[in-house]
Amino acid sequence: MKKLLLASAAALALGLAVTSSVQAGEAEAQKWVANEFQPSSLTQEEQLAEMNWFIEAAKPLAGMEINVLSETIPTHEYESKTLAKAFEEITGIKVNHQLLGEGEVVQAVQTQMQTNRNLYDAYINDSDLIGTHSRLQLAVNLTDWMAGEGKDVTNPGLDLDDFIGRSFTTGPDGKLYQLPDQQFANLYWFRKDWFDREDLQRRFKEKYGYDLGVPVNWSAYEDIAEFFSNDVKEIDSVQVYGHMDYGKRAPDLGWRMTDAWLSMAGAGSKGLPNGRPIDEWGIRMEDGSCNPAGASITRGGGTNGPAAVYAIRKWDEWLRQYAPPGAADYDFYQSLPALSQGNVAQQIFWYTAFTASMVAPKSDGNNTVDDAGKPLWRMAPSPHGPYWEEGQKLGYQDTGSWTLFKSTPVERRKAAWLYAQFVTSKTVDVKKSHVGLTFIRDTTVNHESFTERSPNLGGLVEFYRSPDRVNWTPTGVNVPDYPKLAQLWWQNIGDVNSGAFTPQEAMDRLAGEMDQVMSRMQKADEANNTYGGCGPRLNPEKDPADWLGKGGAKAKLENEKPQGETVNYDELVKRWAQ
Numbered sequence: 001m002k003k004l005l006l007a008s009a010a011a012l013a014l015g016l017a018v019t020s021s022v023q024a025g026e027a028e029a030q031k032w033v034a035n036e037f038q039p040s041s042l043t044q045e046e047q048l049a050e051m052n053w054f055i056e057a058a059k060p061l062a063g064m065e066i067n068v069l070s071e072t073i074p075t076h077e078y079e080s081k082t083l084a085k086a087f088e089e090i091t092g093i094k095v096n097h098q099l100l101g102e103g104e105v106v107q108a109v110q111t112q113m114q115t116n117r118n119l120y121d122a123y124i125n126d127s128d129l130i131g132t133h134s135r136l137q138l139a140v141n142l143t144d145w146m147a148g149e150g151k152d153v154t155n156p157g158l159d160l161d162d163f164i165g166r167s168f169t170t171g172p173d174g175k176l177y178q179l180p181d182q183q184f185a186n187l188y189w190f191r192k193d194w195f196d197r198e199d200l201q202r203r204f205k206e207k208y209g210y211d212l213g214v215p216v217n218w219s220a221y222e223d224i225a226e227f228f229s230n231d232v233k234e235i236d237s238v239q240v241y242g243h244m245d246y247g248k249r250a251p252d253l254g255w256r257m258t259d260a261w262l263s264m265a266g267a268g269s270k271g272l273p274n275g276r277p278i279d280e281w282g283i284r285m286e287d288g289s290c291n292p293a294g295a296s297i298t299r300g301g302g303t304n305g306p307a308a309v310y311a312i313r314k315w316d317e318w319l320r321q322y323a324p325p326g327a328a329d330y331d332f333y334q335s336l337p338a339l340s341q342g343n344v345a346q347q348i349f350w351y352t353a354f355t356a357s358m359v360a361p362k363s364d365g366n367n368t369v370d371d372a373g374k375p376l377w378r379m380a381p382s383p384h385g386p387y388w389e390e391g392q393k394l395g396y397q398d399t400g401s402w403t404l405f406k407s408t409p410v411e412r413r414k415a416a417w418l419y420a421q422f423v424t425s426k427t428v429d430v431k432k433s434h435v436g437l438t439f440i441r442d443t444t445v446n447h448e449s450f451t452e453r454s455p456n457l458g459g460l461v462e463f464y465r466s467p468d469r470v471n472w473t474p475t476g477v478n479v480p481d482y483p484k485l486a487q488l489w490w491q492n493i494g495d496v497n498s499g500a501f502t503p504q505e506a507m508d509r510l511a512g513e514m515d516q517v518m519s520r521m522q523k524a525d526e527a528n529n530t531y532g533g534c535g536p537r538l539n540p541e542k543d544p545a546d547w548l549g550k551g552g553a554k555a556k557l558e559n560e561k562p563q564g565e566t567v568n569y570d571e572l573v574k575r576w577a578q
Contacts, residue, residue, distance in 0.1 A: 025055040028089040041443040047427040061415045062092030070124035072099040074356045075182040075436025103251040110483040116407045122416035127168040127399040128475035129482045134171025135531040140404040143175040153414045155421045165399040178401030182438035185397045185472040186349035193376040213566035215383040220564035225322040228345040243322035244347040249494030252332035260396035265311035266387025274476030278302045285478040290534035295514040297553045298541040303511035305553025307387035312503040342367025349382045355437040375458040397472040466576035
């Protein structure tokens with residue numbers, strides 16, 4: 001009885017309603033709160049109050065069985081295996097949380113949009129689709145949903161302002177279309193234990209004239225890659241390499257590039273969260289407009305401009321010259337276990353979604369931790385290429401987000417919305433973040449339990465508490481239809497790795513194909529308002545000379561390899577703390 005009274009008092013503080021008697025699911029909620037959902041940013045009484053709200057809101061839907069879909073990463077595995085079970089026991093709603101590869105998730109989303117058939121009741125799909133969802137209006141506008149039809153199943157304690165990726169899931173109309181579920185950035189990864197060796201520091205400075213440290217620019221990254229591959233060659237009787245990447249001709253190669261590889265080189269325009277007028281894909285869209293104007297340099301875009309071509313050339317060169325044998329045939333999923341072998345000095349960008357795997361013990365085959373399980377590596381901001389300017393986005397941040405579709409029947413949509421809020425609630429988020437290490441809430445990032453754990457996470461907590469994190473953003477609204485355009489990338493980039501095309505030829509073809517697809521989208525929008533008037537409106541083609549360096553793509557630099565520049569990692573962390 002004391003617990004119930006405490007829960008009721010906490011509920012009033014949170015603005016939540018509870019009944020005066022023990023409800024169905026309350027005993028289960030107490031069990032899960034006590035045994036699983038710790039630590040939390042809420043007190044246990046506040047957690048029980050939030051769970052009581054879910055119990056009450058779910059009553060009209062109890063007994064339902066719904067289907068949701070997400071990609072396979074540790075965070076979603078935890079949701080599928082643990083949180084879905086907790087949700088069913090507490091609310092009476094059964095959730096089949098299916099896990100597939102990212103490409104299959106995108107395909108399922110695209111199929112539901114194209115057929116208007118309810119394949120799944122909700123999806124966790126990348127916020128990279130924000131430009132698609134806000135234009136096609138097939139996804140539920142969550143701002144209006146929470147205030148209207150879904151008001152009775154919207155948690156008063158949701159606290160949208162606590163979500164650090166909310167701006168990424170907001171459309172040009174200012175409306176929220178997706179609810180963040182997990183976030184991870186692509187950051188620089190390096191073997192700090194090797195970088196700290198005095199003998200290697202001395203040899204590096206003698207050869208290059210500056211300190212071995214975290215590279216600020218691509219020149220330094222290349223020098224470090226060359227140094228470890230061609231000068232150091234071997235550490236502790238193991239052959240080592242200065243670079244890791246992957247190049248298999250598969251969809252995840254395309255995402256490797258659309259995940260801001262071009263912006264890291266400096267191909268886009270200034271502006272956050274995405275460049276205007278030219279974004280990190282090279283698509284032009286004027287500030288204040290919702291109509292993409294083209295990808296090719298002949299239309300004012302930058303997909304085949306000098307900075308973009310430079311970026312692809314460096315990806316190809318480094319993969320051939322400095323990566324372990326076979327890396328060119330790796331895909332996204334094969335590159336992680338390869339890195340954990342412990343024979344690579346650095347990776348220019350590495351997805352922090354894999355932090356949980358990279359802090360696994362040596363007994364699991366992870367050679368990048370010491371005998372006590374402490375990471376021998378650190379993560380830091382990725383270096384930028386010579387075309388990059390201050391004020392430009394520096395890297396990519398994935399924000400997997402809950403998306404509801406209008407093609408889903410309302411009652412099923414309500415049940416799915418309850419589950420989406422449950423797995424992102426303050427009650428469970430700190431514990432979920434300890435499992436998956438993919439932060440979405442400010443209260444979680446700053447929770448004392450992560451202050452205690454931060455020395456074992458290689459810089460993840462320090463980065464997410466730093467001011468630098470705002471420079472890492474997902475694909476933005478310049479991309480009018482992510483599923484249609486994303487598939488063009490891996491096919492063209494893959495032809496560079498195979499040697500069939502030069503970087504310039506591949507990017508010329510990619511830009512042309514993107515413009516062709518956007519031209520068809522323009523016709524559909526003009527004829528049928530398919531994209532709500534925000535479909536492409538392509539600029540007429542002009543001589544590239546009329547655009548290059550004159551408001552279009554950046555002009556080619558005479559020197560694409562300026563002096564290398566590095567920063568001491570410990571000094572970088574001190575700067576973040578200040």
